[in-house]
Amino acid sequence: MSDTHVEIATIASNLRAVRARIDDSCRAVGRNSADITLIAVGKFHPAASCRAAIAAGQSDFGENRVQEAAVKWPALRSEFPEIRLHLIGPLQTNKVKEAVSLFDVIQSIDRPKLAVAVAEQMAKQGRRPACLIQVNTGEEDQKAGIAPAEADGFIAQCRDGLGLPILGLMCIPPADEPPSLHFALLREIARRNQLSALSMGMSADYEDAIRFGATHVRVGTAIFGARPAPA
Numbered sequence: 286m287s288d289t290h291v292e293i294a295t296i297a298s299n300l301r302a303v304r305a306r307i308d309d310s311c312r313a314v315g316r317n318s319a320d321i322t323l324i325a326v327g328k329f330h331p332a333a334s335c336r337a338a339i340a341a342g343q344s345d346f347g348e349n350r351v352q353e354a355a356v357k358w359p360a361l362r363s364e365f366p367e368i369r370l371h372l373i374g375p376l377q378t379n380k381v382k383e384a385v386s387l388f389d390v391i392q393s394i395d396r397p398k399l400a401v402a403v404a405e406q407m408a409k410q411g412r413r414p415a416c417l418i419q420v421n422t423g424e425e426d427q428k429a430g431i432a433p434a435e436a437d438g439f440i441a442q443c444r445d446g447l448g449l450p451i452l453g454l455m456c457i458p459p460a461d462e463p464p465s466l467h468f469a470l471l472r473e474i475a476r477r478n479q480l481s482a483l484s485m486g487m488s489a490d491y492e493d494a495i496r497f498g499a500t501h502v503r504v505g506t507a508i509f510g511a512r513p514a515p516a
């Protein structure tokens with residue numbers, strides 16, 4: 286772990302650099318950086334790295350596996366109750382119960398069966414994490430997300446049919462295409478459905494995403510360094 290574990294001081298300075306670039310990107314397009322939520326993606330990194338980010342003032346964190354979050358976060362969360370935890374990875378229906386109890390935001394609502402299961406668990410637990418709908422803007426077979434053509438209907442089903450607290454949309458553009466078209470498509474789907482949150486942009490392209498209206502950027506490598514191999 287020592288070669289991949291980035292030191293505490295490095296994480297703090299990386300965070301400062303990312304926040305400064307967010308400020309610059311906002312200034313360039315006349316946006317207010319207070320409207321951007323920086324989500325530090327700690328997947329595969331140890332709890333100690335997340336703790337270092339918390340010490341540097343970071344409050345929103347993203348994990349892409351329920352299992353990993355369930356090991357890493359309960360202790361940190363009881364110590365730092367102001368933390369907001371975002372699920373940004375695919376959610377299997379058999380993990381919905383745990384996800385609803387563990388996360389404050391679920392960004393990967395991507396199919397009717399999952400939406401129904403999440404609504405049921407919210408009713409059971411009396412807990413209502415905010416939800417984002419993941420859109421597969423590149424229509425990639427291997428990627429999660431509702432197809433763009435089905436997005437309007439699915440949004441209506443989630444929001445009006447199931448009463449889910451849908452804040453907005455999330456996407457992960459194809460790795461081999463310029464992300465801007467995908468950011469613009471996500472923004473357009475959100476606009477016509479009157480949704481305000483846009484979770485888009487990662488280490489390589491969060492500045493672009495801000496130009497296209499991102500309200501949530503999900504940054505891992507630029508904060509924590511290269512990811513260790515998954516456990």
Ligand SMILES: *Cc1c(COP(=O)(O)O)cnc(C)c1O
Pocket residue numbers: 326328349373374457487488489503504505506507
């Ligand atoms: C891992 C991950 C990120 C962060 O990626 P970096 O390139 O390390 O910033 C963002 N979003 C999702 C959905 C991820 O799985």
